[in-house]
Amino acid sequence: MPRVADHDARQGQITDAVQRLVVRHGLTAVTVARTAAEAGMSVGLVQHYFTAKDEMLLATFTRVNARFTARVDELVNRGEGEDRTIADMLRQALAVLVPLDDVRRAEFLVRLAFADQAAHNARLATVQRETLVGIRSRVAQAISNGTVCGEVAQGTDAADQALRVVAFTEGLALHAHIDPDGTPKAAILTALDEQLGRVFTGTCRRARPGR
Template identity: 85%
Template sequence: MPRVADHDARHGQITDAVQRLIVRDGLTSVTVARTAAEAGMSVGLVQHYFTAKDEMLLATFTRVNGRFTARVDQLVNRGEAEGRTIAEMLRQALTELIPLDDDRRAEFLVRRAFADQAAHNARLADIHKETLVGIRSRVAQAIKNGTVCGEVPQEMDAADQALRIVAFAEGLALHRHSDPDGTPEPAILAALDQQLDRVFTGTCRGAQLR
């Protein structure tokens, strides 16, 4: 057990170092040597876990996605306990993709760096695609659940609307990152609400997002 714990701790140290480098200096700053220095360990130790930049970036991307998923799960569990609507829970979940604070900004930069790298790497591209499909699928399921309880019209195409909603949220994330002064949080949330209001036109409480 101690070996597993030590492995996880070292893995976390390295991926946290990669994230800090991306946030501070951009993707080009990420090398095995610079990551080792940032993590406060030897190059040899970093290479014991990762042999290349792509591997470190993938692990960091996976870690970021894990944190995102955990936060969404917590939001859903709390929302269900409080009797929130599916639209309310979905709105909260989508804001986790938007850089509205330092933590979400750091995660946004990691996702963006991974997407840039994936454009030239088939393996990373497959993982990036799988991640996007997973997010859209979860949103589509929320919409389908909405049709069951009455929040969403029965004729609504869940997959089509999920694509639009996720693309819209990602667009808001990019604008927030590029022009934070011109995209204050209230405006971001209002725009997201308007997009969701197009789909969630009915009323239902205590429904499931998952």
Template identity: 85%
Template sequence: MPRVADHDARHGQITDAVQRLIVRDGLTAVTVARTAAEAGVSVGLVQHYFTAKDEMLLATFTCVNRRFTARVDELVNRGEAEGRTIAVMLRQALAELLPLDDTRRAEHLVRLAFADQAAHNTRLATVQKETLADIRSRVAQAIHNGKVCGEVTGTVDAADQALRIVACTDGLALHTHIDPDGTPEPAILAALDDQIGRVFTGTCRRARRCQEA
């Protein structure tokens, strides 16, 4: 067990260093030597875990997605315990993709760096495509659940609307990154609410029962 724990800690130490380099100096700053210096470890140790820059970036991208998923799962669990509507929980989950604070801005920069590399790397492009498909699948499932509870009309195409909602979220994230002063947080969240509200037009039956009780 100590060896596994040490492996995970070292791996995280290196991927955290990669993220800091991307945020501070850009993707071109990510080299084995600079990553080792940033992480406070030897070049040999970095090379023990990663043999190429693309591998370091893939591991960092995977770590960012894991953290995002953990936050979303926590929001959903809390939302279900507090009786929030699916639309509210979906909005909170998607807002985790928007660069509205230091943590999410750093993660967004990693995603942009990964997208840049994936444009010229089939392996990274495959991971990027799978990651996007997973996010759209989660949104489609939320829409399906909305149909069950009455928040979404039964005729709505969940996959089609999930595509639109995720595309809108990605666009809002990019606009926030490019022009943060011209895209204030209230306006960004209002735009996201508007897109979700086009799909979640009904009232949750569970919420109605709570109001009547």
């Protein structure tokens, strides 16, 4: 087990180094040698864990997507424990996709850089597609749960609304990236609330008094 843990830790150290290089200089600046220097290890050690640059990039893209997906799950679990409304939990979860702080900004830059490469790389495109499908699936499930609880009107097409909500959120993320001064955090969150308000129009029947 320690050997497996060390392997994962080393891979994480390398992919974190790739992410930092992408954020600072862009994807084209990433090389095995620069990654090794950034990670504080030898080129040979990097090549021990990743035999090709493409493997290293694929692992980085996969880990970045898995990281923010895990944060979404954590926010939802915490919200359920605090008995928050589904709309409120979903708002918090979707905000993870928007570059509103340094962590989310870095992740967004990485996803943006890899999106261009994914257009010409089938393996990166698969990770990109699976991540998007996973996000839409989580949103659709939240909307379906809202229908059961009373926050969402009966007969609402959860998949259709999830597509609209996620696309809207990604649009906000792109605007925040391109024009951060003209797209303040308060305006972004208000726009997200209004978009969710079109779907979550009711009150959960299981909500505690005073919530």
